Amino acid sequence: MKHQLFIVAFYWPPAGGPGVQRWLKFVKYLPKDQFDITVIIPENPDYASTDNSLMDEIPKEVRIIKVPLNEPSRWIKKLFKGKTNKLQRGFIDKKPSLLERALLWIRGTTSFQMLVFPGLKM
Structure with missing residues (x-):
């Protein structure tokens, strides 16, 4: 079996x-x-x-x-028109911009993921 x-x-x-x-x-x-x-x-x-x-x-x-x-990165990329390409590929400046810091926070925050995907259990 x-x-x-x-x-x-x-x-x-x-x-x-x-x-x-x-x-x-x-x-x-x-x-x-x-x-x-x-x-x-x-x-x-x-x-x-x-x-x-x-x-x-x-x-x-x-x-x-x-x-x-419906992943957030798709609409974030459209919203900021290519300013996130470096971040998406894993390259982070020593001094990330406010936008890059916000995107890193969103990417790693469970509470944001729960807001976007309410049925998600982690």
Whole structure:
């Protein structure tokens, strides 16, 4: 009898970076004869970097469910017209601007996430 495993992940191929590698390798090397794996990912993510070659590493047995996501970074980028690109890619000045400090606070604040996503339990 196989175990059902559900993984909810934001970072999943074609996203690039270390966060993707963790979940991808975890799923890739689980014993397929013991687990039915379903990965739930955003339908329209806004990734800072992408690596399409990682798509080839997803095991064919893994079921992918895409759900809509209205993430704050998308509308913040539109609002500030490209002034957040450096921050999104992980580069932070020694003296970040007021905007960059506010965005860092928003990104790391659970209370803001609960306000935007009221059903989210952390």
